[in-house]
Amino acid sequence: MCLCTSNKQNWNDILTCFTGSDQVSDERGDIMAKNKDARPPSFAVSVVGLSGTEKEKGNCGVGKSCLCNRYIRPNADNYYSEHTSVLSTIDFGGRVVNNDHFLYWGEVSHRGDDGLDCKIQVIEQTEFIDDQTFLPHRSTNLQPYTKRAASTKLQSAEKLMYICTDQLGLEQDFDQKQMPDGKLNIDGFVLCIDVSKGCNRKFDDQMKFVNSLYSQIIKSKKPIVVAATKCDEFVEQHLRDLQAFVASKKNLLLIETSARSNVNAELCFNALIQQLDKTRGKPKTVPYLEAYKIQRQLVASVTDRFEKLIVHTLRDYHTTWKMVMNNLKGQPDYEEFITLEGSRKARNMFTKHIAQLKQEHIKRRREEYLTTLPKTLNNLLNNLEEVEHLSWPEAQSVIRNRADFQYWFVVLEQTPWDETDHIDISDRRIPFDILDTPDGERIYHNHVQHLLSEKRRVEMKDRFKKTLERVHFISAGQPWEEVMCFVMEDEAYKYITESDRRDVYCRHQQEIVERAKEDFQEMLFEHAELFYDLDLNATPSCNKMSEIHCVLNEEPRYRALQKLAPDRESLLLKHIGFVYHPTKETCLSGQNCVDLKVEQVLGNRLVQLDHGRSNLYYNSANIDKINLCLLGREGLSQELANEIRAQSTDDEYTLDGKIYELELLPVDVNSTLLFSHSWVTTFKPHGCFCVFNSIESLNCIGDCIGRIRAEIAQSRRDRFARPLPFILILANQRDNVCKNIPILRHQGQQLANKLQCTFVDIPSGAFPRKFTEFQIKQGLRAVLEGLKHNFDVLAPLPSIKDMSETDLRIVMCAMCWDPFSVDLILSPFLDSHCCSAGHPGQSNTLLLDKIIGDSRRRIQVTVLSYHTAIGVRKDEMVHGYILVYSAKRKASMATLRAFLAEVQDVIPVQMVAITDSQADFFENDAIKELMTEGEHIATEITAKFTALYSLSQYHRQTEVFTPFFNEVLEKKQHIESSFLFDSSSRECTTGASEDVFPTSPHSHSPAYNTYYPESDDDNEAPPPYSPIGDDVQLLPTPSERAKYRIDLEGNEYPVHSTPIGEHERNHKVPPPVRPKPVLPKPNVKKLDPNLLKTIEAGMRSNRRIPRGPTTHSEDVEASDNYADPVDTLLRSRGFHNDDIYAVPDDAHSRLVKIRNSFGGLHGLHGGGEEENGFDRKSQAGRRPSKYKHRSKILFSKTKAYQRRFHSDSDGEESGPATQKKKKGRAHRGSEEDPLLSPADPWKGGIDNPAITSDPEQEDKKMKKKKTPKTPKEPKKPKSSKPPKPLYPPTRRNWESNYFGVPLQNLVTPDRPIPLFIEKCVDYIEHTGLTTEGVYRVSGNKTDQDNIQKQFDQDHSIDFVAMDVAVNAAAGALKAFFADLPDPLIPYSLHPELVEAAKIVDYIERLQVLREIVEKFPSVNYQVFKYIITHLNRVSQHSKSTLMTADNLSICFWPTLMRPDFENKDTLSTTKLNQAVIESFIVQSDYFFHGGEVAESSGSEGTPPPPQHCHNMVEALLPLQLPPPLQPQQIQHTLHPDPLI
Secondary structure, three states, X not given: OHHHHHHHHHHHHHHXXXXXXXXXXXXXXXXXXXXXXXXXXXXXXXXXXXXXOHHHHOOOOOOHHHHHHHHHOOOHHHOOOOOOOEEOHHHHHOOOOOOOOEEEEEEEEEEOOOOOEEEEEEEEEOOOEEOOOOOEOOOOOOOOHHHHHOOOEEEOOOOEOOOOHHHOOOHHHOOOOEOHHHEEEOOEEEEEEEOEOOOOOOHXXXXXXXXXXXXXXXXXXXXXXXXXXXXXXXXXXXXXHHXXXXXXXXXXXXXXXXXXXXXXXXXXXHHHHHHHOOOOOOOOOOOHHHHHHHHHHHHHHHHHHHHHHHHHHOOOOOOOHHHHHHHHOOOHHHHHHHHHHOHHHHHHHHHHHHHHHHHHHHHHHHHHHHXXXXXXXXXXXXXXXXXXXXXXXXXXXXXXXXXXHHHHEEOOOOOOHHHOHHHHOOOOOEEHHHHHOHHHHHHHHHHHHHHHHHHHHHHHHHHHHHHHHHOOOOOOOOOHHHHHHHHOOOHHHHHOOHHHHHHHHHXXXXXXXXXXXXXXXXXXXXXXXXXXXXXXXOOOEHHHHHHHHHHHOOXXXXXXXXXXXXXXXXXXXXXXXXXXXXXXOOOOOHHHOHHHHHHHHHHHHHHHHHHHHOOXXXXXXXXXXXXXXXXEOOOHHHHHHHHHHHHOEOOEEEEOOEEEEEEEEEEEOOOHHHHOOHHHHHHOOOEEEEEEOOHXXXXXXXXXXXXXXXXXXXXXXXXXXXXOOEEEEEOOOXXXXXXXXXXXXXXXXXXXXXXXXXXXXXXXXXXXXXOOHHHHHHHHHHHHHHHHHHHHHHOOOOOOOOOOOOOEEEEEEEOOOOOOOHHHHHHHHHOOOOEEEOOOOOOOEEEEEEEXXXXXXXXXXXXXXXXXXXXXXXXXXXXXXXXXXXXOOHHHHHHHHHHHHOOEOOOOEEEEEEEOOOHHHHHOHHHHHHHHHHHHHHHHOOOEEEEEEOOOOOOOOHHHHHHHHHHHHHHHHXXXXXXXXXXXXXXXXXXXXXXXXXEOOOOOOOHHHOOOOOOOOOOOOOOOOOOOOOOOOOOOOHHHHHHOHHHHHOOOOOOOOOOOOOOHHHHOOOOOOOOOOOOOOOOOOXXXXXXXXXXXXXXXXXXXXXXXXXXXXXXXXXXXXXXXEHHHOOOOOOOOEOOOEEEEOOXXXXXXXXXXXXXXXXXXXXXXXXXXXXXXXXXXXXXXXXXXXXXXXXXXXXXXXXXXHHHHOHHHHOOOHHHOOOOOXXXXXXXXXXXXXXXXXXXXXXXXXXXXXXXXXHHHHHHHHHOOOOOOOOOOOOOOOOOOOOOOOOOOOOOOOOOOOOHHHXXXXXXXXXXXXXXXHHHHHHHOOOOOOOOOOOOOHHHHHHHHHHHHHOOOOOHHHHOOOHHHHHHHHHHHHHHOOOOOOOHHHHHHHHHHHOOOOHHHHHHHHHHHHOOOOHHHHHHHHHHHHHHHHHHOOHHHHOXXXXXXXXXXXXXXXXXXXXXXXXXXXHHHHHHHHHHHHHOHHHHHOOOOOOOOOHHHHOOOOXXXXXXXXXXXXXXXXXXXXXXXXXXXXXXXXXXX
């Protein structure tokens, strides 16, 4: 009942809003207060209406039972729409009907809006019909219905409450409640009138019956309420008639109801109760339609909430209704819906939702399958040619036959799949029957179309890629927008999408960038001399960085990364960091580093050496059996075998007095036996005779030899098996004319040279046979020579000494990233049986035990990259260097040159060029050039040169380096003496006198470091170059050649090297002797400042501090009998000299400086024997020099960079101001000594022995030396001679009527400022005053050009609409001034401005400047005023732009003044010119707007620096890596200290 009450309460709440009754009478309140504890009143209501037989009432009743049911039991589950009045006699006599013509419906507790409770008992007066006779049942009351229904007293003992028709006869199955006391007194009536169409019943007949019934009821004087029933099907006319009937009666109330829709049923009884109890508020009568609308809204709201509850609760379509009811019980939304709509509707909604969930699940699975199907088809049918013409059924058949069909599909026994249990299986394979659906066929056809379109798309993308490749002006970092306009008409461009275009261009850009970066990196390696002049762990100075940028800027590969300047700078810094801090971990080649490769190869191969030696199948030098393979074409090999057997006796052949047993194996070149490895291992040939008699057979022989070698080398497990010698034999042509013999002989000799094998020619004379005895013997001798050679190599290794002892230490250097395998350069050692692993911990070292000279020697060979070998070169003793380079790579040669330049010239060098074959030398000019350069360098420094060919097997033998090892062994003692001397010299501590200067390790030492003490009787200059003059014999003498005749000239083992023997003058160095004491020249006291500056430029920042105490006394004892290197002297002063050695004075024990060999200094001996301009005695006792001073090539490459750099920086270094004297702590310059003050420090002087003497220059120097020095008079202003106007070439590549024309053509009296300037300035001031680096950071040149081009076409362009970059606009503005025929500041006023800038007094300086600026032409003045005022405004925003007046003046003064930078006078005034523009910017109000002088900063208030300050020594600050620092950011002046 609580649910019913709740529902009633909701309904009452709704009705309250219509009644408007919100007050309760005081009287009723008092009554309720008095009767608070009394039982609630009870009212009995009788529901009456048309009843009777079917004839009287029709097929259906008027709805009395339904109205009672809805009121008493309003829950939808308890509402029954069918209540029959036709009963059997048994049912009529049952306890429910109890033989009465009325039904007791039970009672309802009712609480009104005022809170008063009452009980309502409902009686329905009807008339039951006998189901047999269809007449009314007989009962105790035989009155007609109209009188019986109006009765107010009813009685029926033990009568049960009626629930539904099914209750009759089954009373025990239903709730049994008796009518209280068996009797009731009726308090009111509800008169039911059916306003629907009715069933076989006329409304007028019903109204007649109602009038009769009403007349009887009214007699009882009980309240009556008329209920219009079935209003959900009402007839409008019937309702109007009923309303008229009610209106005609007094105090009669009409309630429009519908039991089926549950509308106004409760209101009907409430209205009656109000008439029974006047104390209750009168309810408002609500018309049916309005009440129905309210009810529907309530039902819709409850239904919506229930649906949401169902959706939220149910996620699995396997859930049952019972589970849902248990879960939802107690939920308000569920209970309300059950009350209003009933469980059946709730279950229907549940069932519908479950079906929806299932369909959604099937739909998801179907979508998953259909989504996976294209991917599946792409895996199974990805070949367009296969499926392009297949129908869908044929394609299904192909799919089923695929091997991986079961991986993608599942075949179900029952179909379709969505009606089987497969929907609940987690198997994600696609049901095969889904392919039979239209969706499956559609996806297949889409797949075919996709393959077609993808094929077309790929083709078009490839075509577009090729189109881009044909556009050669695309540079690295160039944006797509700049390139797009050039390819828009391409068909492929139009076909593919913008995304594809950008993707292709992005890939193309990546290739360009990667290629440009690789080229840039290769370029850096090619400039090795530029980087490798500093010691390890050094830091490049500012000047060094400037030099690097200056040199590289000339390279197209440097400029190719102009748009990727940060990446380029990063690559450069990374390269510099690696050069000065090289390790194999930081090697730029990564895993291709030579050090790593060598460690891997040696680690893999040296482990097996001891096992390999035991596998040799010959072990004695006494060979008495030779296995020969005979190779020929078309039976030629068999003919040779027959000839050999004919010359043999029982397979024994006599050669040179010895008998050999011969085993022959003739093989045709086309035989498959050649390519079977078994014949080599089973037959074990000692050599192979290859015979030919035509060009075709020769070609076949060449191919077979190459293939045999490749196959054997690839599959040979025995690394120590000897190489197989091949002998080419030309067969005589008996049946043919001899005209082909010369051609065959030439071709055979060429092939023999290429394959590194022996060629046996036809002997002169006529022979009847194809082969002669001479040819066979020559071939056998070649085979035996090869065997003898191999026996020497493969001899067992006796234990000659302890493993830790080595006779020679050789370092082999190779370049990382060179295009050859490390195995190639290691093979001469590893393929030898005298090779073993190095000492523990030396993973890149191997040991060779070879017979050199008269005894066996142990040679330690360390194979390193050049970057690792740099440290070894300086710190460890090395007896010789094998320097390897690739003849295909310029960078490899450059790195070799840079490394070799710093190697001491007492250490022998073997240079090795690597290429594919000898043919490369003749076919490739670049290879020829690099090989020729290497050979020339070897010739100049008297080194050995050889070439290794990657396609040749010969050079993979240790004998390639035997002559070099012999040379090293001969020079071993002198090499070790020099090393020990250098080591002791570096470790000793010496004092420094005022004339001794520490020397930079990177200063350029004179040739051979030979020093000539000054002497009055020797005025000749030393040789201008190294001792190797033009007339020096570089080739060995015949006697020297004889030493290595076997190695150099053998047919089987030719050494392709420069045949240089031991040149007596250049290589045999006597033991060091005590030098002759010399006296210093008294008038040489100071070092020239320009020279000092040059020396400082090469100085490294982290210097090595010598050990031991430092002394400044002039009397220092010599530590030994040798001259002390100046490197051992005190370096703390920070200056360097080119004097390498200091020679002790035996008489006075004083250190004196040994003069340089250039510029008129004298030799060690005033006269005596000289050869090639070089003193042999001095050379015999000379100190070790470096190879760069013995080679024109090495020296010129090193000097070339300095000349180029200094020539570029000459304007800044050698102006008038720089000609003054510099004073420093460690030297004293001298103006009196012209030898130490060359006019061009980089072109001559003590650090350049490469420059030949110039008689005219020498004569000038002598005159200058003899002319006494006179004080210079002050320079007069040059205002009388203005500079020559400079007209730079225009930067534009298009014709323009606006840009590049005179300024006066662009202005008018009304517009004194050119329009373009105004637009640029306005745009910059509106958008660019927050841009960092405006005017300093360069804009994109293309954007600048576009701005000017568009302005040319339309002067009204809007920069804002164009979205112009601020820096581009600033660049275009500067370009405008740069393109003017004459600079904005006239040339004629430049001298006056410079002189004004020199005025010390600041106010006076400004006044003079204002007078000068007033001399400007009127047009120039207005524009200058405008632009300077603009720059002043920009400088006021320096916090955001970082552009102060000083920065702006640096950016603008060259544009506004356009000086001639080739004029040294101009270069000397650059700082003054900049200061002038800065003053104009800072004081623009004073100059142009009549303002006062602005408060000046410290820099502006200071007078200009005096001229002599320009020559002060600037501090060289180390450049920290990374990031890069620009040179202008670190140029600080170091105040001079007094010179010592």
